[in-house]
Amino acid sequence: MARKIGSRYTVHQVIGRGSAGTVWLGEGPDGPVAVKLLREDLASDQVLVGRFVQERNALTSLDHPRVVGIRDLVVDGSDLALVMELVHGTDLRTRLDHDGVLAPQAAVAVTADVADALAVAHAAGIVHRDVKPENVLLDLASSPGAGGAPRAKLTDFGIARLVDAPRRTRATRIIGTPDYLAPEIIEGLEPRAAVDIYALATVLYELLAGFTPFGGGHTGAVLRRHVTETVPPLPGLPDGLWKIIAECLAKAPASRLRATEMAERLREQLPALAGLPPLAVAAPGGDTAEPTGPAEEPPYEGEEATPRPRRRRGAAVPLVSGPQPDSTRDTHTSLRRPNAEELAAFAVASRAERERRGDPADGALSGRARSHRGHPAGPGSVVLRRRRLVVAAVAALVVAGAVGAYAALSGGDEDRPGKGAGRPGSDAASSAPEAAGRTHGAAGRNDDSGQGGRGPGLPTAPSADEAADPDAGAETAALPAWSSWQTVPPPPAPLAGGVRAVQVDGVTFAFATDRDGAVRYVTRGGAGFGPWQLLTGIHVSGDPAPVAMPDGRIVLFALGTDRLLYQRTYAGGGWSQWGQLDGRTKLDSPPAAAADDSNDRIDLVARIGTDLATASYVHRTWSAWATVPTAGRISGAPSLAAGRSGRLDAFVVRAADSAVLRVTALRGAWHPAEPVPGLSGDGGRAEPAAGSDGGLYLFGRGASGGLTQAASHSGGRSWRTGAVPGSGANLRYAPGPVAEGRRLGLFARTEDGALHYTRTV
16 A cells, blocks of 8 residues: 655555664655655654664765665655665575575675775764664675675664764664674774674674674673684685674774774785685584575665574673573664663673683774784783782872872862762772772882983972072073964864874975874975875774884874874884783773973873873883872863973963973982963863973963963073964964974964964074
């Protein structure tokens, strides 16, 4: 029986059903279409309807051969429908149920097609959030691809994200499918593009093996495995292909490939996979996955057709072994969204499991280099770890008591006695050993007198000798004069933050992050600005932090979307790969970096909770992160400059009133914070630059909103402040000063996204 949908479409028969609604075969002004009619309870939700209307342009703009295009969105009374391209074929789940696992070349060809679709969506700012075989359609009307595989199209873009409206409280709202959920979703983090990569790698694993890597057992067991377990390589699979799967299944989102990289690297594997037969892989529990028999294939676009038989996906793998296997292995159904308490419990349980097994944090493995951790440590290692944890905890208590005593005597923050645990913005489930490790690392440097004269991690008050500053009485530096502003060539993708810049060998490198979370940079030499370059490999959060070394290297630091710290190096005209520095400490702001003249020391600062934290690279070894109690409670991201005689100057924004503070490390101790007049932290961080004349120059937002500059001698206590000529009130992001020989350069972004540059005269 025909049914009208809006004024333009008529539907005739049901061709598929899913958790969000029913798919109908229909007719529109331009011919046959597939119409997904959402459930009535969803259509009656005004929040959801509003989100559909807001997202209409984004969803209908995805025009790509590998995407099932959304032609229209219809809101008509109780009807809420998506009008989609009609695909003559079947879905990937039905193909798996009917024919079993795919040959490696066919599986890789299908997955590469889906990666192409994700690349287009991610570039448009859309995260699918529910990549699974049911949402991959095989277009049987098109010419086959490599290995005779049908061309794949990804459907249901935006459904999970739209239905999962923040104000919806029903237990049935969609968040994804348990077998394909990335660890960060389970731990309650905001889904980003990397969750789709994880899900697609899980689909590829399933196409090859016949079962998903972490599925099986009750839903809680499935979710916990995603967070705590690694998966061994599939026997018989070429190493190159397994390396791609392992990278995309990394626990740390920033370690995964981007969609464009995944598609490119998969297609590079296709020639080597030609002629390889399907794998015969024993499913968990000992059975080899086999199809259960033919299933009726729906002839048109849609989700799974009904009825169809369930495919056996291997024996259950319960988290705790029991006398009977769990029969609920088929967990690819819609899942209610866990509440905050459940998410917190998952995070606590997963960390406890890692501690029990002795696993390092996932990031410490450098997911690009290793695919799995191996076997748990033996009993002797467990005892040793427990002893170390006890020692670390005792050390933490001793140092914490000393810090508390210092804070009480120095009249510091009235809130400091309770700040050590449960800091706002820090991980609620952070373990005591981790916190102890940061403090212990600081105390360890207290005994090291051969580290270049500065110890930024020391949470101690300066002694009378340390407080004596040879430059304290120096005359305040004059404010620099600037040339006219010039516009920097626009990058290929819009930038998302401010700019940080360094100069090596007479060439200035300006680094920024685009809206897709990728790091880009542009160079300026004698011939002016060159083209923008892209650094692939990870997604980052916030502005990157470059540091120029005396030997001509650039060491670049960035905060991954997993809140862990990553590094790569530029030397000899080329870049190294991203590597993870610390797989345990999660930062709450992008880092800032500074280097001395020895080529052997780099200092970092970042915010952890509301504390300023610091770490140092000395003698080819990174120290643990330690807090700087003299900075007080801060907000935003800090900045850092290295001065003469081993001096460090960190600039932070005080949480109480957004004042810009200077915190100096000299002769092994951090001095109390001092305000910098005339600058406001309301517009973001203030960025310093050390001039060749010994002056320290600071740039940030003034009270009136324009760009303000402040100048002081590197050891001075007083500042001159004034406006930077030609900078109006439309400068929105943190400026990027850079020392360019005897001059200073300055980058600034306006609210319209344009990047500008000026130099001192």
